[in-house]
Amino acid sequence: MKYLPTPLEGCFLLKPTIFKDERGQFSETFNKKAFEALTGLSTNFVQDNESRSTYGILRGLHFQTGSMAQSKLVRVIQGKVLDIVVDVRIGSPTFGHHFSKVLDASEGLQLFVPRGFAHGFITLSETSIFAYKCDNYYDKASEGGIIYNDATLSLDWHLPKEDIRISEKDKQLPSFEAATA
Template identity: 65%
Template sequence: MKLLKTPLKDCFILEPTVYKDKRGIFYETYNQKLFEKITGLNIQFVQDNQSVSTRGVLRGLHFQHGEMAQAKLVTVVKGKVLDIVVDIRKNSETFGKSFSIILDDVDHRQLFVPKGFAHGFITLSKESIFSYKCDNFYDGAFEGGIKFDDATLALDWHLPKEAFIISEKDMGLPSFEEAVSLLKRE
């Protein structure tokens, strides 16, 4: 497994070793000892989540804050998604910056999303199965988000807006500035 850096502080890509033969492929999706050795992080993941989405489904940008903030290790089991993260850590040198990556079932890369990041993805293939590990449990009282089409962030979701399928909840998320100002009160 290889660790690849991103332009955002503490956010990185893991590229697994994939073994291929006439039967198909095999790779480790997670190995705590190897994760610790490569990253230098001792993280205990406590919750696994999966979503199944069709083309155009946009989920995010979500985060948990305060004592329930979550780090995530995300991957795509089936299909292809554009994954986007935004650093919302006020004291970070990359605060307000975003990073996007295509995750798919071809190269099996994983993205590590540190605590203090907003995270979202859109399905680019006919269907996707998106899987992620979290190091803290979900708690709706500590949930936050940023509107997907925030003008300050100006994110490129790689599909035309009319193709988006978005929940009412995500449509009502605040702007980047509003979300960050709420965090300042903590």
């Protein structure tokens, strides 16, 4: 596995070693000892989540607050998504900055999203299966979010506006300014 930094402190990519032969391929997607040795982080993942989406489905931007904040290790099992993270840690040198990366099942890249980051993704392929490990349990009372088309952030979701589909709940998310006030 290879560690690839991003411009946002604490947020990084992991590139697994993929073994290919005539039967197909194999890769180790998570190994706690290897993760800790490579990143210097001691993380205890307690919940795995998986979503299935079709082209244009946008999920996000979501985060949890306070003692229920979550770090996530995300990857695409099938298809291709654009993944976006936004630093919402007040006082951070990269507060309000974002990072985006296309995650494709064939490459196997994983993105580590630290606590204090909003996270969202949009399916670029016909379908996608998106999986993520969380280091804290989901807690509805601790939910936070930012509207996907916030004017301050000016995020590029890589699809025409008319192709983007979001849930009614996500359409009601506040602006970046309101979410971080």
